[in-house]
Amino acid sequence: MSYSTSQIWTIIGLLGIGTYLIRFSFLGLIGSRRMPLFVLRHLRYTPVAVLPGLVAPLAVWPAATGGAPDPARMAAALVTLAVARWRNNMLWGVVAGAATLALIQVAR
Amino acid sequence: MASTTSKSGFRQGVLAGLPFTVFAIPFALLFGVVAAEAGLDAAQAMGFSIVVIAGASQFTAVQLMTDNAPVWAVLAASLAVNLRMAMYSASLQPHLGTLPLWQRAAVAYCNFDQSFAVSSARYETAPEMPVAAKFGYFMGVVTPLLPLWLIFTWVGAVAGRAIPDWMQLDFAMPILFLALVGPMLKSLAHVAAAITSVIVALALAGLPSGTGVLIAGLAAMIVGAEVERRRGRA
Numbered sequence: 001m002s003y004s005t006s007q008i009w010t011i012i013g014l015l016g017i018g019t020y021l022i023r024f025s026f027l028g029l030i031g032s033r034r035m036p037l038f039v040l041r042h043l044r045y046t047p048v049a050v051l052p053g054l055v056a057p058l059a060v061w062p063a064a065t066g067g068a069p070d071p072a073r074m075a076a077a078l079v080t081l082a083v084a085r086w087r088n089n090m091l092w093g094v095v096a097g098a099a100t101l102a103l104i105q106v107a108r
Numbered sequence: 109m110a111s112t113t114s115k116s117g118f119r120q121g122v123l124a125g126l127p128f129t130v131f132a133i134p135f136a137l138l139f140g141v142v143a144a145e146a147g148l149d150a151a152q153a154m155g156f157s158i159v160v161i162a163g164a165s166q167f168t169a170v171q172l173m174t175d176n177a178p179v180w181a182v183l184a185a186s187l188a189v190n191l192r193m194a195m196y197s198a199s200l201q202p203h204l205g206t207l208p209l210w211q212r213a214a215v216a217y218c219n220f221d222q223s224f225a226v227s228s229a230r231y232e233t234a235p236e237m238p239v240a241a242k243f244g245y246f247m248g249v250v251t252p253l254l255p256l257w258l259i260f261t262w263v264g265a266v267a268g269r270a271i272p273d274w275m276q277l278d279f280a281m282p283i284l285f286l287a288l289v290g291p292m293l294k295s296l297a298h299v300a301a302a303i304t305s306v307i308v309a310l311a312l313a314g315l316p317s318g319t320g321v322l323i324a325g326l327a328a329m330i331v332g333a334e335v336e337r338r339r340g341r342a
Contacts, residue, residue: 028213
């Protein structure tokens, strides 16, 4: 790494400010005004729209296998989602998913 | 009674946030170690974790700095990784928008994947919660996470390579997030949004980090809203 100390702190500072502005954006500027129904209808789906896409590449091409497709992690991901949905409970999903991953790896 | 509801919301939030410490500790340790190996000192590693508090973008920044990328390129790539949080901010607004400015500012500082995922799951099942309780809940979720994130960044930065890479904790985060999403899949629109998200994110996995999930998120929100519009809200 060939940055000066001030360059490193500039990166940290600007990244911090930029990240904060992204997080503050809608929450800060719109405040208590009501957003149009059309927008609210889209926002209702934010968690289910972002989180699966965030973790899908980690399940299909995990860093732990050097990016090679890993059936164990894919199976664990599907079991987690299915059991959490079926029992309507997060913890059951976690237990089932972790158990699936552990079992497949022990069985290998 | 507002303070009582806020307090009970806080307690519930702390309990809901606890499982995520399993993931926050190794993630923070790993960041500290990677930062130290890249040549940052402990104060700079802590600077990242305090000022930025967004793990994925911190790893991106340090990775690019290891490659001696220009400062602007480090910033652009790392900020792109965090753009999804604008969607989190918009999604929290209907629930928390009436809070005083300083409380919204505090929520914004703590608005990362885990806190957003846990809190919005709760708000969805209990939209009638008073706004003070919703704020208490959000702050409760981050209370066990934030100190651990900072402490273990420091431990990792100081201990460096001394940390063994035992246990497959790389998959703790995907499992926790998917388990959180599971109970939210309660209508065809939600399922359609989740499937769209996975397909688009996988198809765009080759794009610079953070870009794929951003496009996947937008596409999935459009699909979810469109299914809802055609079929009525479930």
